[in-house]
Amino acid sequence: MRASDGGRHAGAARPAVAILGTRGVPAAHGGFETLAERLALELVARDWRVEVYCQVDRPTAPSTWRGVDLIPVAAPGDGPLATILFDWKCTLRAAFRPALPLVLGYNTAAFSLLYRLTGKRSVMNMDGIEWRRDRWSKPAKVWFWLNEHCGSLFSTHLVADHPEIARHLARVNATRRITTIAYGADPVADAPAASLAALGVEPQRYGLAIARIVPENLVLQVVRAWSEVSPGLPLVVLGKLSEADAYHRAVRAAAGPDVIFAGAIYEADRVAALRRHARFHIHGHTVGGTNPSLVEALGAGSPVLAHDNVFNRWVAGPDAAFFGDETELRHGIVRLARAPAGQLAAMSSGARARHAEAFAWDGIVDAYERVLRAQLPETRARRRAAARVEVAG
Numbered sequence: 001m002r003a004s005d006g007g008r009h010a011g012a013a014r015p016a017v018a019i020l021g022t023r024g025v026p027a028a029h030g031g032f033e034t035l036a037e038r039l040a041l042e043l044v045a046r047d048w049r050v051e052v053y054c055q056v057d058r059p060t061a062p063s064t065w066r067g068v069d070l071i072p073v074a075a076p077g078d079g080p081l082a083t084i085l086f087d088w089k090c091t092l093r094a095a096f097r098p099a100l101p102l103v104l105g106y107n108t109a110a111f112s113l114l115y116r117l118t119g120k121r122s123v124m125n126m127d128g129i130e131w132r133r134d135r136w137s138k139p140a141k142v143w144f145w146l147n148e149h150c151g152s153l154f155s156t157h158l159v160a161d162h163p164e165i166a167r168h169l170a171r172v173n174a175t176r177r178i179t180t181i182a183y184g185a186d187p188v189a190d191a192p193a194a195s196l197a198a199l200g201v202e203p204q205r206y207g208l209a210i211a212r213i214v215p216e217n218l219v220l221q222v223v224r225a226w227s228e229v230s231p232g233l234p235l236v237v238l239g240k241l242s243e244a245d246a247y248h249r250a251v252r253a254a255a256g257p258d259v260i261f262a263g264a265i266y267e268a269d270r271v272a273a274l275r276r277h278a279r280f281h282i283h284g285h286t287v288g289g290t291n292p293s294l295v296e297a298l299g300a301g302s303p304v305l306a307h308d309n310v311f312n313r314w315v316a317g318p319d320a321a322f323f324g325d326e327t328e329l330r331h332g333i334v335r336l337a338r339a340p341a342g343q344l345a346a347m348s349s350g351a352r353a354r355h356a357e358a359f360a361w362d363g364i365v366d367a368y369e370r371v372l373r374a375q376l377p378e379t380r381a382r383r384r385a386a387a388r389v390e391v392a393g
Contacts, residue, residue, distance in 0.1 A: 016049040017372055018071075018097060020090045021104035021125075024054025025068065028266065031292050032104040032127075035183060039102075040068045042365040051099050053090040055082075084108055095120055100375055102368075106130075107144065109151030116154050121375045124155035125181075126169060128288030135214040157375055159368075162289030164310045179371050182315075183290045184364040187355060188300040191273040199260055199274075201234055204344075206260075207333070208278035208302070210238040210271070210293045211285065213248055218284030218307060220251050225329045227256030231337035235282075236274060240264040275300035279344065280336045282329075283312060290315055290359075298355040303339075303347035305332045317357075319350020 019036045027033035040050045044067040051069045057076040062069065071093070075086035087108040094101045095114045101122040103112065107130065115122045130136070131144035152158065152169060158178045160166035166180045193203050207226065211217040219239065226235045241248045241261060252261070265271055275281065281302040283294045286309055294315050297304055306312040308322035316322075321336065323329040336344070373379050 014047055014049045015373065015376055016051070016099035017043060018051040018053065018094045018099035018101050019104065020053050020094060020101055021087070021107075022052075024070065024072075025052050025065065032125075034292065035125075036104060038184065038361055039365060039368055041066060042361070043369065044068055046369065048369075049099070051097070053094070055086045087111060091115075100372060102372065103151075103155070106147050106151035109147040109154065112151065112154035115156075121156040121377075122154075123157045123159060123371060123375060124151050125159040125161065126151055126165060127161070128165065129168060132216075132287050133214070134216045134287075157371060159371065160289065162311055163314060165289040179367065181364055181367040181371070182359055183292050183295050184359050184361040185292065185296040185299040185355065186361065187352065188272045188276050191269065191276040191300075193273060193277050195270045195273045196277060199236060199262055201236060201260070203277035204279050206233055206278060207231075207235045207280055207282060207337070208238070208274055209235065209282045209284070210275075210297075211283075213237075213239040213241060213245075213251060215247060216285070216287045218286060220247070220254055221326050221329060222282050222284050223251050223259055224254040225326055226333055227254060227259060229330050229334050230256065230258060231333055233279065233337050234258045234260050236260045236262055236278075238262050238265055238271070238274070271296075272300060275302050278302055280305055280347075282333075283307065283316070285312065287311075295355065295359045298351040298359065301348040301352045303336060303344050304351060305329075305336055315354075315358075317350060317354035319347050319354070321347070 019040060022033045022036045025033065025037040025040055027037040036052060040052050043050050051071050053071050053073055055075050056072040059074045060072045062071055064070065073086055073089045075082050075089060088111055091111040091114055095118045101115060103122060103124040105127045106124060109124065112122060131141045131148065152173050158169055158173060160169055160178055160180045161183050163180055166178050169178050196202065209222050211219055213219045223237065235258060237259060240263060241252065243249060275297055281297040281304050283297065283304060283306040285291050286307050288311055294306065294312065304316050304320040306316050306320055306322055308324045321332050323332045
């Protein structure tokens with residue numbers, strides 16, 4: 001019997017979750033999509049029935065992928081209006097289906113009012129503090145700020161991916177409604193270095209920066225600092241660039257001959273190889289919670305030079321190096337470019353230890369499963385019955 005057949009015949013006995021808020025699985029864009037894929041596959045293996053809502057250009061029939069029920073929702077395009085339409089359609093369907101909604105991100109959290117109106121419990125991962133990001137216009141920041149509050153108000157339980165995000169949410173929410181669960185990544189024990197040749201770099205002979213190229217990730221500062229100090233190594237920058245974007249043009253203009261713009265690379269094995277063999281990884285993110293790029297760097301054992309803020313300090317751990325301003329960034333680049341092998345090996349070992357301590361997928365899936373089970377009607381019914389027995393006793 002196929003997994004999907006088993007889900008139909010035994011669905012009443014199996015816990016069910018619907019994952020919303022991403023474009024769908026299989027993952028193609030990283031971040032929340034990777035989280036959705038990993039959760040879906042792991043929960044199916046633990047005998048959950050899992051639905052994932054997937055954005056498509058035209059109506060298509062539902063299908064099954066590796067035991068996961070894929071629910072296609074037509075919303076052509078990839079702009080904000082298409083995303084809002086897609087999220088609305090998903091919420092409308094999920095509100096009247098038996099599966100517990102797990103919403104990844106609060107960008108359209110106002111729609112979660114529908115769950116409240118229909119008496120349905122829901123769980124929302126509140127992501128980072130999106131309205132603080134410099135890239136957004138003032139109207140967009142207001143939209144995100146309002147939706148952050150809607151997510152807090154309308155969702156039954158909140159997931160924070162970082163202790164600082166949990167503290168931020170606790171200002172207006174009871175702590176019992178918040179659970180901190182970080183983002184995960186697989187460890188990279190080894191990765192063939194052959195793919196590095198396409199970029200003209202050699203193992204341990206380049207720096208690496210992987211980021212969305214936006215102001216709050218300090219990509220301009222990283223490229224400018226590297227070009228100014230000329231450490232004798234190339235810097236490989238992964239991220240999509242567009243000549244139509246003024247910030248992207250400024251980043252290109254600041255680059256010296258040692259900066260290699262590799263574009264957006266989505267092949268997991270190539271990215272793993274770049275992480276694994278980099279001399280060090282520069283992480284310039286200034287806003288957000290647990291950033292996937294930083295977690296993946298730790299899992300690959302990359303020595304890390306990160307912007308000094310409460311988010312990165314907790315994620316990267318005590319063995320990373322940090323910078324506050326561009327002067328400190330330049331000094332950090334020079335130190336790590338010239339660092340002895342022993343120092344880099346110690347930083348790499350510390351990165352792996354920090355990853356194993358806090359960001360291994362098994363523990364993260366365990367934590368999500370506990371949160372989801374606590375919201376299921378049968379779990380809550382058992383707790384109420386136990387409480388009545390205790391009171392009667």
